[in-house]
Amino acid sequence: xxxxxxxxxxxxxxxxxxxxxxxxxxxxxxxxxxxxxxxxxxxxxxxxxxxxxxxxxxxxxx
Amino acid sequence: xxxxxxxxxxxxxxxxxxxxxxxxxxxxxxxxxxxxxxxxxxxxxxxxxxxxxxxxxxxxxxxxxxxxxxxxxxxxxxxxxxxxxxxxxxxxxxxxxxxxxxxxxxxxxxxxxxxxxxxxxxxxxxxxxxxxxxxxxxxxxxxxx
Numbered sequence: 148x149x150x151x152x153x154x155x156x157x158x159x160x161x162x163x164x165x166x167x168x169x170x171x172x173x174x175x176x177x178x179x180x181x182x183x184x185x186x187x188x189x190x191x192x193x194x195x196x197x198x199x200x201x202x203x204x205x206x207x208x209x
Numbered sequence: 210x211x212x213x214x215x216x217x218x219x220x221x222x223x224x225x226x227x228x229x230x231x232x233x234x235x236x237x238x239x240x241x242x243x244x245x246x247x248x249x250x251x252x253x254x255x256x257x258x259x260x261x262x263x264x265x266x267x268x269x270x271x272x273x274x275x276x277x278x279x280x281x282x283x284x285x286x287x288x289x290x291x292x293x294x295x296x297x298x299x300x301x302x303x304x305x306x307x308x309x310x311x312x313x314x315x316x317x318x319x320x321x322x323x324x325x326x327x328x329x330x331x332x333x334x335x336x337x338x339x340x341x342x343x344x345x346x347x348x349x350x351x352x353x354x
Contacts, residue, residue, distance in 0.1 A: 182308045183250050184226070190250035193214065194224030200330055200350050202213075202223065202343075205230035205316050207324040208242035208262045 212340045217347055227259065228312040230324050241274040241300070242266070243309050245282040248299035252291040261285045 183191055210225075217223035229247065231239030242262050249258035265271050265285065271278040279300065286296040299305070316326065319333060327334040327343075330350055334342075 179251065180304060180307070182311060183247055183305065184228075184308065184311070189226065190253060190255050191228070191247075192224055192226040193256065194218040195221050196224060198218075198222055198224040200217070200223045200347050202225045203228055203328040204225060205228050205312070205321055205324055205326045205328075206259075207230055207232045207236055207239050208246070208259075209232075209236035209239045209266050 213343055216344070222351055223347060227255070228315065229309045230313055230316045230321065230326070231309065232324060238266075238272050238274040238278055240309065241278060241282065242271070244300050244303065244305055245285065245296075247305035247308055248296050249286065249289060249291055251299065251305075252295065254289045254291050257289045258285060258291075261289060 183189065189196070213223065213225070218225060227246075229243040231243045233240050246255060246259050246262060249255050262271075262282075262285065265281065271281045282300065283293060283297055287293050319326075319328065321333070321335070323335065325337055327338070329343075329346055332346070334346070
């Protein structure tokens, strides 16, 4: 039984990856309507979230 | 911005978060551009798309949020290497309109009525500023006199 353990663990990991639950799997999913500013990591932020100084820039594109 | 990133972001002293504030009364294409940027964010290319949108506006590649502009933004999406179908679906279904409205509401709450505008640790700074102005403020906040 023990020699089949790696096989079953591998199968379990593949299943988790397929379902998006595995550690390190992407958090971005199509149709996700969560506010970008509430996501972790925030895709509109550069730098460490706990940096001592934070600039919020409000910008237009024209 | 590159200098700020090099000297402050890369050294762990600063983070920069971009919020949308499309001035829709004078810039009719800005709302769709904001959506294009946010739809690129969900595919991890917000900052590259943002630069592409700014460059495109300077070069007059897009104008008023028309269908032609939508095609242009789709071409930008392809050029920055994101999934075009996912991008098109995101923009046309207004997936991030709630985010844009939340950003605009926050700006109005803070008394912002033009762009660019910056909130630096709660302090409002209006208008485009040279690197030295940002550096002076940031240095003072990191090491108060």
